Amino acid sequence: FLTTICLEVGGAELLFDGVKEHQVTLPGQSDPWDMKQLLVWIQRNLLKERPELFVQGESVRPGILVLINDADWELMGELDYQLQDQDCIVFISTLHGG
Amino acid sequence: FLTTICLEVGGAELLFDGVKEHQVTLPGQSDPWDMKQLLVWIQRNLLKERPELFVQGESVRPGILVLINDADWELMGELDYQLQDQDCIVFISTLHGG
């Protein structure tokens, strides 16, 4: 399975070197990619510094909302969601300022 | 050619009985529908009263902006544009208040 997805960062925190949008082709593998594997891949390939700002255990840290194609990932199966080609995954940092 | 399109009214003026969105299936005909024919069809079928608020000559009246799939129709050929199935046509009344 070869999957190309877009990764985006919403909200103010600059996780991926300040770049808002990444087009990413994931390496081929025999099974479809799921979100759990994607988080591991992001941590290894995109987040060279301070991964604790992004992950906690095998999920994202509290205060980050994950969207799969503009819907809360909770509606889509969270870590078990299987990525489709051209999916758009967005990581939103919750804002608290006023 | 049988074409189903969505018609929408943006801005404040209530042209089509106050309904913002219409799903419309145009009658079958041998050639593709173009915008010129669509305006005639709208005038005959949707605008029973005061068509002068909508049309002038064979085009829309000044002060209405026409969008074809979220782009200014001037970019798409205006009256000569040939409708595709599932096109979304929006008529915007320019606002002047402040």
Added chain:
Amino acid sequence: PLRAKHALSNEDIMRYSRQLLLPDLGVRGQLNLSKTSVLIVGCGGLGCPLAQYLAAAGIGRLGLLDYDEVELSNLHRQVLHGEENQGQAKALSAANAVRRLNSTVECVPYHLQLSPENALQLIQQYDIVADCSDNVPTRYLVSDACVLSGKPLVSASALRMDGQLTVYNYRGGPCYRCLYPAPPPPETVTNCSDGGVLGVVPGIMGCFQALEVIKIASGQGSSFGQQLLMFDAQDARFRSIKLRPRQAGCAVCGEEPSVTQLVDYEAFCGSAATDKCQRLHL
């Protein structure tokens, strides 16, 4: 509770004439507004435009809560205050400005910190709550108090060039904890004092809060229950996100809630309830 108004005065009709013309509002909607009380938690970058437009629109009673005083560094975004109000309590300064605009609105300034001790007693007196605060513990406190008192919460936030808005605990939708069961690690939280904010961004988000409060109060209903509005001011881009429904396992609004009264939110979040971000060492 507010005295129910049964008719508009001649002065009301003059003042609100331009919005009385709206089919979506009309006399009925205007009377509904005049019967509604709104508590604004935080009179800063969000609270200022919100208070301004709610008062202008003729909301019945406006509670204005802030523990802080006006500083020069506030004035680039907190537009209800003026240079002459520096050092004054924000709640009082905001109340005075709002009264100049519409003296028929009942204005109640609270110069205090919202706390687990006073939140329920305050919130119970209002129909709608608006979260315009600037720190994580207060956001959990306001949300829990709204769940426990059954009030809709119109919540917005802003940082740098970004804004977010959601209506929580509204028509069976999720609460803040449904979305964020655990607080963010304090070292990942950026406040406006650290990260900065373009003044007009909370200006826009506060206006959106006013719009949603007016729609709820007048009877039109909000578009943002179980929905998140994201605004990116740099690209002038908006995004509407479908959120999860109310969570059966939520600690406060779920089926077997473990939070049945307000708790210590500074301890829960590991940070102080101000935007002068210090980590608490407990």
Added chain:
Amino acid sequence: PLRAKHALSNEDIMRYSRQLLLPDLGVRGQLNLSKTSVLIVGCGGLGCPLAQYLAAAGIGRLGLLDYDEVELSNLHRQVLHGEENQGQAKALSAANAVRRLNSTVECVPYHLQLSPENALQLIQQYDIVADCSDNVPTRYLVSDACVLSGKPLVSASALRMDGQLTVYNYRGGPCYRCLYPAPPPPETVTNCSDGGVLGVVPGIMGCFQALEVIKIASGQGSSFGQQLLMFDAQDARFRSIKLRPRQAGCAVCGEEPSVTQLVDYEAFCGSAATDKCQRLHL
């Protein structure tokens, strides 16, 4: 022309500290703001929040133009004015309110009607023009004057629960006449006095104008050249529309312009330059 500021004072650094932190603004952007002059045409529902947030952000000079006086029916949306300002010139009332917020901004009130006789001379003194007017003839007048003087025009409008925004004559993009070569028949034009408007809708649109002016003035550039933002407050829906480019055949900005000086816009539009809509019988 404004004296070029070469450095920020200590007071400036305090006042603007939260926005100086922004990578997209910073000291350079703040200095750019302080060198920029903006003419606001109309101190009503759009002009009030626009003036407020531009002054708060530290724009160098603000021209505030309005021929009208404050009335009670303005106060539901024209939030810079207060009850005590009824009967006062809007331009003066707005200038006083803006000075309370930021006395370091140079404020120039113009209590007059913009006309073909005075428009060029006025607009030439400013870097950016904001159209916050309320009638068709003024919208053509402001646009033509901006084309003839080469100024970008940040234009917004609002009616009922809807708003629109475009930046005209900006970086080679279209002008108002490119989009609307012929004026609308007067009987098809609905003004706020006839159709009503929810106060916070021009509030939101005026804040958007402030954002785009700040982006242009600070050097970030606007997102709305050749682009139309539509806002539907009822459904809280936004739409960004790609517009036509500058038109070679445009009467004022085209290749062989027929309009090379300002004309009689009331005659051109067949209506008076006020929002008290009367049709002119010429």
